Amino acid sequence: MFWQQLVNGLTLGTTYALIALGYTMVYGIIQLINFAHGEVYMIGAFVGLIMVAVYKVNFFVAMLVAMGVCVPLAVLIERVAYRPLRKSTRLAPLISALGVSIFLQTLVTLIKGGPNPLAFPQVIQDTVYVLGPVKFSTVQCIILIVASLLMIFLQFTIKYTKMGKAMRATSEDYETAGLMGINVNNVVSFTFAVGAALAAAGGVLVGMYFNSIHPFMGVSVGLKSFCAAVLGGIGSIPGAMLGGIFLGIVEVMGVAAGFDSYKEAIAFGLLILVLLFKPTGLLGRPIQRKV
Amino acid sequence: MEAVMSILTNPYYIQVVTMVGISLIAALGLHLITGITGQFSFGHAAFVSIGAYASALVTIHLHLPFVLSMLAGGLAAALCGVLLGFPSLRLTGDYLGITTLGFGEIVRVVFINLKITGGAGGLAGIPRESNIFLVYIVVVLTIWGMYRIQNSRFGRALVAIREDEIAAETMGINPLLYKIKAFAIGTFVAGVSGSLFAHMMQYLNPSDFGFARSFEILNFVVLGGLGSIPGTILGTAILSLAPEFLRFVKEYRMLIYGALMVTMMIFRPNGLLGGVDVIRVLRGYRNRREARR
Numbered sequence: 332m333f334w335q336q337l338v339n340g341l342t343l344g345t346t347y348a349l350i351a352l353g354y355t356m357v358y359g360i361i362q363l364i365n366f367a368h369g370e371v372y373m374i375g376a377f378v379g380l381i382m383v384a385v386y387k388v389n390f391f392v393a394m395l396v397a398m399g400v401c402v403p404l405a406v407l408i409e410r411v412a413y414r415p416l417r418k419s420t421r422l423a424p425l426i427s428a429l430g431v432s433i434f435l436q437t438l439v440t441l442i443k444g445g446p447n448p449l450a451f452p453q454v455i456q457d458t459v460y461v462l463g464p465v466k467f468s469t470v471q472c473i474i475l476i477v478a479s480l481l482m483i484f485l486q487f488t489i490k491y492t493k494m495g496k497a498m499r500a501t502s503e504d505y506e507t508a509g510l511m512g513i514n515v516n517n518v519v520s521f522t523f524a525v526g527a528a529l530a531a532a533g534g535v536l537v538g539m540y541f542n543s544i545h546p547f548m549g550v551s552v553g554l555k556s557f558c559a560a561v562l563g564g565i566g567s568i569p570g571a572m573l574g575g576i577f578l579g580i581v582e583v584m585g586v587a588a589g590f591d592s593y594k595e596a597i598a599f600g601l602l603i604l605v606l607l608f609k610p611t612g613l614l615g616r617p618i619q620r621k622v
Numbered sequence: 623m624e625a626v627m628s629i630l631t632n633p634y635y636i637q638v639v640t641m642v643g644i645s646l647i648a649a650l651g652l653h654l655i656t657g658i659t660g661q662f663s664f665g666h667a668a669f670v671s672i673g674a675y676a677s678a679l680v681t682i683h684l685h686l687p688f689v690l691s692m693l694a695g696g697l698a699a700a701l702c703g704v705l706l707g708f709p710s711l712r713l714t715g716d717y718l719g720i721t722t723l724g725f726g727e728i729v730r731v732v733f734i735n736l737k738i739t740g741g742a743g744g745l746a747g748i749p750r751e752s753n754i755f756l757v758y759i760v761v762v763l764t765i766w767g768m769y770r771i772q773n774s775r776f777g778r779a780l781v782a783i784r785e786d787e788i789a790a791e792t793m794g795i796n797p798l799l800y801k802i803k804a805f806a807i808g809t810f811v812a813g814v815s816g817s818l819f820a821h822m823m824q825y826l827n828p829s830d831f832g833f834a835r836s837f838e839i840l841n842f843v844v845l846g847g848l849g850s851i852p853g854t855i856l857g858t859a860i861l862s863l864a865p866e867f868l869r870f871v872k873e874y875r876m877l878i879y880g881a882l883m884v885t886m887m888i889f890r891p892n893g894l895l896g897g898v899d900v901i902r903v904l905r906g907y908r909n910r911r912e913a914r915r
Contacts, residue, residue: 358716362716364716364719364720411884412884412887412888415888416887416888416891419891419892420848420891420892421662421715421716422656422662422840422844422848423844423887423891423892424887426840426841426844426845426883426887427883427884427887427888429837429841429883430879430880430881430882430883430884430887431880431884432880433876433879433880433883434876434877434880434881434884435880436876436880437874437876437877437880438877441873441874441877554723554727554833557720558720558724561717561720565716592731592734592735593731593735595727595731596727596728596731596732598724599723599724599725599727599728600724600728602720602721602724603710603721603724603725603728606710606713606717606721607709607710610712610713610717611717
């Protein structure tokens with residue numbers, strides 16, 4: 332029972348982690364809580380659904396198409412709604428992000444013709460593998476493998492490519508990175524693109540896992556993933572992965588322990604508890620107060 | 623004349639104008655926390671809901687006069703504000719924001735699960751005690767109170783904390799204590815707004831106080847002009863009335879609302895009246911007119 336819940340929690344947690352990565356990377360570079368990120372994830376799920384249900388393509392192709400739609404979308408959002416506000420007060424881009432989020436939710440509701448959920452077709456022959464006390468479904472395996480591959484790919488990009496180096500430099504010090512000849516605007520666009528690709532993949536995976544998607548699905552998952560990012564230490568990439576998985580496991584365990592009516596509150600309760608003892612999250616660097 | 627009277631007595635318009643007043647009271651509470659003290663609070667609707675439920679329960683079960691249950695609502699919200707503030711106001715900026723956001727969601731889930739508040743079905747049967755006159759009396763009192771606070775030694779300390787916390791600390795201001803006091807006052811005002819809401823609508827539902835409502839109140843404060851009372855009033859009035867005026871576009875209403883938020887921020891990042899001292903502008907206008915004579 333315990334091991335089974337652990338596997339379920341791990342599956343849910345990796346999807347949180349995929350979305351949390353987008354929040355944490357954007358925050359690390361321009362200190363913005365990108366509230367529209369949950370909507371990018373939702374649109375990824377819808378594009379995946381259209382691909383699978385209407386064009387009958389393979390699941391992986393659907394995921395790639397979803398990424399292909401979400402990447403330019405996120406770059407466009409950044410260009411239109413955040414870039415003009417980069418030098419203004421902290422709350423201005425936040426409000427702008429909320430505006431984008433409301434806009435996209437309504438847009439999808441209008442196109443779809445109502446807020447009620449759509450069923451995600453069963454695209455993968457679901458067999459159950461038994462490994463000792465644990466049962467894996469094919470979907471769970473796919474989620475774990477795809478998410479792990481994406482995260483390894485991300486780590487590789489950030490550690491070993493020139494763009495990754497530029498990203499790390501920019502998150503270290505935005506101004507100095509610009510002075511060193513890094514095109515900071517390109518780095519920011521690239522960060523949004525990578526985050527959106529991960530969120531789109533997450534959207535398709537979650538749609539497949541829970542078999543149901545709706546225009547407001549990005550709100551609660553987005554907030555919880557943001558919680559996961561803060562939990563792990565916002566700005567830290569391993570932190571977002573750890574926070575997402577930790578949150579997923581705690582949530583599944585909490586529901587299994589009988590707190591299912593408090594499911595939506597578990598993430599936030601956990602977050603507040605962690606912040607009280609570690610104010611910058613599990614893997615966050617301590618804030619330095621400079622005069 | 624008759625046309626004017628029919629507009630003035632139209633219960634729908636009265637309802638809308640009363641709701642603007644109730645929102646304005648809550649927004650003024652957040653104005654003190656975010657606009658003056660510079661602390662992010664993304665869970666303001668939770669304090670409104672605490673005040674609403676507390677006062678409604680006091681009225682239903684103890685049959686106290688409305689003024690007392692309004693105070694009870696305010697005090698309940700302020701108590702929760704202080705209890706949340708003690709541990710979390712040590713956090714800075716976005717961390718405080720996300721903690722308050724989390725608190726708001728927890729409060730909502732708790733109200734859904736509690737028996738005494740009627741759970742997800744909501745709390746009905748609250749007597750109708752508040753009306754447009756009472757609401758606007760409280761609005762005027764709150765605005766007056768906020769001006770008094772802003773222009774006092776206490777208010778200047780809060781502004782000092784907003785501008786530079788470390789510098790304020792070296793000047794002998796205890797930031798944590800002042801922040802908690804500001805939080806207590808701001809959440810008290812939110813609670814009062816909630817009790818007026820409860821006794822106006824006669825029905826409460828936890829889903830009315832989600833984080834969407836919290837961000838709506840934040841919008842009122844930021845879009846009008848952060849740190850400016852006339853700005854908060856203008857922001858609340860425009861944003862509360864916008865959905866009513868946008869009714870003709872029907873299902874595109876929220877689409878336009880979202881796009882409007884983005885464009886307003888891009889063209890006025892400090893809010894409509896941000897950085898504008900309304901009183902000075904008015905005085906300047908009068909002086910110039912007198913000079914011309």
